[in-house]
Amino acid sequence: MSDNKNNAVYTNVLDMIGNTAMVELSNLDTGVCRLLGKLELNNPTGSIKDRIALNMIEKAEATGALKPGQTIVEATAGNTGLGLALVAAQKGYKLVIVLPDKMSVEKEYNLKAMGAEVIRTRSDVEKGHPEYYQDLAETIAKEKDAFFVNQFGNPANVEAHLKTTGPEIWQQTQGEIDAFVCGVGSGGTLSGVGGYLKSKKPSVEIVLADPVGSILAPLHHTGEAPPAGKWLVEGIGEDFVPSICDLALLDHAYSISDKEAMLASRELLLKEGLMAGSSSGVLLQAALNYCRQQTEPKTVVTLICDTGNRYLSKLYNNDWMREKGFID
Numbered sequence: 001m002s003d004n005k006n007n008a009v010y011t012n013v014l015d016m017i018g019n020t021a022m023v024e025l026s027n028l029d030t031g032v033c034r035l036l037g038k039l040e041l042n043n044p045t046g047s048i049k050d051r052i053a054l055n056m057i058e059k060a061e062a063t064g065a066l067k068p069g070q071t072i073v074e075a076t077a078g079n080t081g082l083g084l085a086l087v088a089a090q091k092g093y094k095l096v097i098v099l100p101d102k103m104s105v106e107k108e109y110n111l112k113a114m115g116a117e118v119i120r121t122r123s124d125v126e127k128g129h130p131e132y133y134q135d136l137a138e139t140i141a142k143e144k145d146a147f148f149v150n151q152f153g154n155p156a157n158v159e160a161h162l163k164t165t166g167p168e169i170w171q172q173t174q175g176e177i178d179a180f181v182c183g184v185g186s187g188g189t190l191s192g193v194g195g196y197l198k199s200k201k202p203s204v205e206i207v208l209a210d211p212v213g214s215i216l217a218p219l220h221h222t223g224e225a226p227p228a229g230k231w232l233v234e235g236i237g238e239d240f241v242p243s244i245c246d247l248a249l250l251d252h253a254y255s256i257s258d259k260e261a262m263l264a265s266r267e268l269l270l271k272e273g274l275m276a277g278s279s280s281g282v283l284l285q286a287a288l289n290y291c292r293q294q295t296e297p298k299t300v301v302t303l304i305c306d307t308g309n310r311y312l313s314k315l316y317n318n319d320w321m322r323e324k325g326f327i328d
Contacts (some may be wrong), residue, residue: 014090014105017043017050018164022172022301025284027271030300032118037284037304039171041276045082045110047306049231052188055085055160056149057091071096071146075137077185077235078107085114096146098137103234126228127240151186152242155158161192163296169193169301170200178298179205181287183236183279184216187245189303194249208253209286209302211237211261217253232258232314232324234306235279256288259326261285262315265308269316275308278315 010016020042025035040048060066071136074084081097088095095116099108100123111118119140122131129135134152141148151157169177180197182189197207210217213229214237229237241247250279256264258278265281276284280303287302314320321327 003121013044014054017054019168019236022169023272023274025268025272027316028267028288029244029292030288031292031294032296033298033300034172035287035291035295036299037272037274037302038165038172038301039304041274041280041304041307043083045079045086046309047079047082047277048189048303049079049306050083050086051164052151052157052160052186053080053087055163056151056154057084057087057093057155059159060147060149061091067091068092071144071147073137073144073146073153074098074149075133076151078103078111078148078310079235080186081108081111081116081118082114084149085111085116088276091224094188096140098133098135098142101114102232104310106312107221110310141317151188153244155244157186157188158186158192158195158244159186161189162196165189166193166196166291170197173299175201176299176302177201177204179207179290179300181207181209181283181290181302182281183209183302184214184238184242184245184306185236185279186328187242190242190249191246198249205251205291206249207286208238208250208284210253211257211282212255213255214238214255214309216241216247217255220250220253233261233278233282234311235277236282244289253291254289256282256285262321262324262326264288265275265311265315270306274304275307275316276304277308277311280305280308281315303319 021039043050073096075098102123198202211231211233213231215225219225261281264285283302
C-alpha cells in the first residue's frame with residue numbers, strides 16, 4: 001500500500017493532493033471478483049480533479065504560458081474548477097469558471113466561496129455553439145488575455161495521471177490488477193491511468209463507464225458516433241471525443257442510465273459508508289456489471305471520483321429523486 005499521508009505534516013495544502021487510499025468494496029455483490037475503490041474524494045477539494053489542476057497550472061507556469069498576475073479561465077462540470085480554485089488561491093491568480101447550468105448549485109456556491117468568478121451557460125447546446133461551455137470559456141479567455149486551461153486538450157492533464165494516479169494504483173495492488181474501470185470527462189484519466197497500466201501489464205483490461213446519451217460507449221462498440229443524447233449525471237460522458245482521450249486503450253464499455261448511476265451511488269453510501277457523486281455511480285455500476293460477468297476471479301479497480309456532498313440537492317434528495325422517477 002502507499003504511504004498513509006495522515007502520518008505526515010504538510011507545509012501546504014497542495015502537497016496533500018494524491019496518494020489517496022484504496023478500499024475493498026466487500027459489501028456489494030461483485031461475483032467472483034475483488035473490487036477495489038480508489039478514494040479520490042479524499043483529495044483536498046474532494047475530487048480526482050485536484051491532480052490535474054495542480055499539474056496543468058504548474059506546467060503552464062514552467063513553460064511561461066501562465067504569467068504572474070494573469071487570470072485563469074476554464075470550462076468545467078465543477079470539479080476541475082474547484083481544483084483550479086484551490087491552486088489559483090494558493091498561487092495568487094484570479095480565476096473565471098464557465099459552468100453549464102445543469103451542474104449542482106453546491107458546486108457554484110463552493111467555487112464562489114473559494115474566490116472564483118462563476119459564469120453559468122447553457123447545457124442544451126453542443127460543441128461549436130458560442131454558448132457551449134468550452135467555446136464560451138475560450139472566447140472569454142481571449143477577451144481577457146487570460147490563460148485558457150483547456151483540460152480537454154491539455155497534455156498536462158494526461159501527464160498528471162501518468163505520474164501519480166497510475167503508479168499509485170499499480171503500487172497499491174502490487175501489480176495484481178486485472179481490470180481498471182473509469183469514465184471519460186476530458187479523457188485524462190483514461191489516457192493517463194490506462195496508458196500507464198497497459199505499459200506495466202498489457203493484459204490489464206480498461207473498461208469504460210459511460211452515461212446513456214454519451215457518444216463514447218456506442219462509438220467503441222460500433223465505430224460510429226451516434227447523435228448525443230442528454231443525461232443528468234455530472235462530470236462524465238461526452239458529445240465529442242476530446243483530443244487527449246485515447247479510446248484505443250479500451251477493451252470494454254458499458255452504458256449506464258442515470259437511474260442506475262444514482263441508485264448505485266446511494267447503495268455505496270448505505271453498504272460501504274462512502275458518500276460519492278453521480279459519476280462514481282456510473283463507474284460503480286459498470287464495475288459491478290463487469291465483475292458479475294466474469295467466470296474467473298479478478299482484481300478490479302475503480303475510482304470513487306468525488307464527494308457526494310456536492311449533490312445533496314440532487315441524488316441524495318428524495319424529492320428530486322422522485323421527481324426524476326428514480327425512486328417511488
